[in-house]
Amino acid sequence: MEKTGATDGRGKHASPDGFRLDINALRALSVIAVVGFHFQIPGFAGGFVGVDIFLVITGYLMTTKVLNDLKLDRFSLWTFAMMRMRRIYPALAVAVAVSVVIGWFVTLPGEYLKHLLQALSALAFVSNFAFNSDNGYFAMAAQTKPLLHTWSLSLEWQFYIWMPLIAWLVWRLASRTKSSFSAVTLALQIFAALSLAWCLSASQHDAMGSSFFSLRARAWEPLAGGLIAAAEIRRRSEGAKASWLESPLVALAGWALVTGCTVYPLPEARWPGMLTILPILGAAMIVAARQGAGEGSLLGLSPVQRIGDWSYSIYLWHWPIWVFALSWLAVRGYEVGGAQKTTMILASLVTGALSYRYVEQPVRTQREFWTPRRLLTASGVSFAVFAGFVSLAFLNHGFAGRLPDYLLPAELARRTNTPRDECFRNANSTKKATETYCSFGSAPAAGRPAAILWGDSFANQYLEPISQAALDSGIHGLIATQSGCRAFVDDAAVNASDQPPCRQFNRSTLDFVLAQAEPSIVVLGSNWSNAAEISALADRLLSAGKTVVLIMPLLNIGFDLPQRWIENQIRAGRAIGEWKVEAGPDLTMSTFRNEIARVLGRYRDNPHLVMVDPLSVVCEQGYCYLVRDGQANFRDTAHISNVNAAQYRGLFDAAFSAALRAAMEADEKTD
Structure with missing residues (x-):
């Protein structure tokens, strides 16, 4: 110009x-x-x-x-x-x-x-x-x-x-x-x-x-x-x-x-x-x-x-x-x-x-x-x-x-790379890796359930703890994650405003999952805003005999956490190793979470629907930790920091154990 x-x-x-x-x-x-x-x-x-x-x-x-x-x-x-x-x-x-x-x-x-x-x-x-x-x-x-x-x-x-x-x-x-x-x-x-x-x-x-x-x-x-x-x-x-x-x-x-x-x-x-x-x-x-x-x-x-x-x-x-x-x-x-x-x-x-x-x-x-x-x-x-x-x-x-050492962890928190970053598709549904679906966890094994991680960046952010949990459970996993593309059952009327690459990605992923017995475990995570959309996807997968591991939404902070942390430390002139805030309804998205629980309430006793709630890791006694032990829990306004991603490992260990038990019970009933 x-x-x-x-x-x-x-x-x-x-x-x-x-x-x-x-x-x-x-x-x-x-x-x-x-x-x-x-x-x-x-x-x-x-x-x-x-x-x-x-x-x-x-x-x-x-x-x-x-x-x-x-x-x-x-x-x-x-x-x-x-x-x-x-x-x-x-x-x-x-x-x-x-x-x-x-x-x-x-x-x-x-x-x-x-x-x-x-x-x-x-x-x-x-x-x-x-x-x-x-x-x-x-x-x-x-x-x-x-x-x-x-x-x-x-x-x-x-x-x-x-x-x-x-x-x-x-x-x-x-x-x-x-x-x-x-x-x-x-x-x-x-x-x-x-x-x-x-x-x-x-x-x-x-x-x-x-x-x-x-x-x-x-x-x-x-x-x-x-x-x-x-x-x-x-x-x-x-x-x-x-x-x-x-x-x-x-x-x-x-x-x-x-x-x-x-x-x-x-x-x-x-x-x-x-x-x-x-x-x-x-x-x-x-x-x-x-x-x-x-x-x-x-x-x-x-x-x-x-x-x-x-x-x-x-x-x-x-x-x-x-x-x-x-x-x-x-x-x-x-x-x-x-x-x-x-x-x-x-x-x-x-x-x-x-x-x-x-x-x-x-x-x-x-x-x-x-x-x-x-x-x-x-x-x-x-x-x-x-x-x-x-x-x-x-x-x-x-x-x-040039700058105080205590500011450097905030920059580290901003890093977005996951263990298989080359497998994360961009908004045009292209990625660096040549495989249709990249792998995580253990090697494929006959007779063992396989899993697929499906969703957007809010699913991909948990790839490290999911990979470790899958490896320990002997589960072979596939990665189906795409930037800015939440998981949904594509509908010509409902999803007309969504990007064509995203709609095509969801159609092909659903077809792949339903076309065969494995993967039998579908791990879902996305930046959803509509509980009915989640319900429709869960219905489709559960009715096909799949076990659904649903990752609940975490926090909606509303501001760039690392940047705000930097500003607070500069004003204080010292390191701030712990920052916790009141777990209010806007922060925890309690209304949306309650709506998800309501629409999926009919599956409360169904062992094939496993709920993973990461809120329990960062929130306790009415407070949520944005920064703990000198590390940021989030890399922006809502995504978790890869620095602290491993702290969610226990949740996925438990989720895969529950999924395996559900598969074993289903096999026993079939026999």
Whole structure:
């Protein structure tokens, strides 16, 4: 997300028709929308569309530059790349460096290592890939990633590589036919159509949301602006009259559309997708209309234009300011209210203005000093030094000595790896392991019952104690767990809103379990919210002669436990080895637990339904232990910590013993 275009003598961005005040105003609206959304300001529920609007602007200005230079036979990939480098890299490098310095003082070792890798990826313009790989169910919260917003800069840079390269190649290949311009336009149209088709398909089938960070799914957005540029250049070269789009009504409709998208709470879950067409259309209408360009117009007001000038630097700085300010306020126990948000907004504006004045402008205007060689040398040396620092950080485990030792257990609690982490499916139902169902427990043995662990992360979190209990009981187990996918009996009407990969996973797992005698023990655990759904699944399995081991829900803490533990210890200035809270009904989800007991009450005397209640491990005498013996019992708001997972071992020893007794009694009755 940055300000684009060639520069004229005033340091302004210019198109062939001169500096566009309307585009600069659109840039201002876009960054205001993004800041308002990120800072959770009322009225900016859809402000994330500001990034999409910026992409349209980028596509328009950059395609204009490339096509005009191709027509004048002066286009150079090297010159174009250096123009973009000069424009983007210096301000980005300064922002990244400052975030790394601040992180040294406030970030735990593991998080700091991740931050350093993300910083390195941002400077290499591949952070969209880095953040996509860290986009799973247990990824760190967005508010802990100071450079998360750089994904859009990386995506834009990738557009700067592919669009000029493709346009240049097509132009060269079509030059003999004297239709180079038409060929390039057609190529841009084809790539835009393919990208849009991919985007719409991914929004329906990609449960991981990877398309959010993908140029493949977003290329149509800058190409929408690029096609407007191509149409304008063709019209000028042919001496045709102005397009019907160049009217105040079209501009007004475009402004209304982008403003409406900014205000309305558009769904982020499947973005970009069909609804993304709306802000792209609105931005394209504004760009194509070419209205409001007069110095005395509303769009030409000085505050609007200044924010447009500073928009790139404001975007660069606002998110790190938000992330580090939230951390600072949380440690000191302050709420994030209107005064705090106002201060952060002002800090973003001031820092953006300073970055524009003292970083962006000098590198852009002082070209006799900042020659391409010096710019590349400075950038290359800086990157190499930083890469060396990152390597040193890994060798020193994130420089753990920076912070008090008593904070380190909180970071350890956040680790999500289980004994067979490669077997845990992501939301798209794919996993690293090649087996359909990975194994745990003992080796398969004829005549011995087998088990299957079925559910989501709330089942997978118990894999260590379940594996040990199964091994001691001589039970061979299979793993059928998928991120964000609770176990249920799929119903076309009831589960229509669930992700297709999750529905398919549950159908195939149920078919597998019911198709054969083994596994005869089904261990169920999930983040359920509907007791009737649990009852329907238990009915289906029990009626098929299976023994069901049902893991009851534990606690719903409601806040990130390790983070809160860190904050409490910093405020206290010492280690807090024990933290217990009253076992209230909201914490223990007593209403839901009672409802589960009620709907399954008819199986109270059925030995084939075995209930496992982990609440008994962490709660006693009216209190629940969030931290005990210097270790956190939870890794986030609800999942157990792997550090203390072994404490549930006894529950599963007893559960498998009961399941084996039920199997033996069933065999005796059959005999």
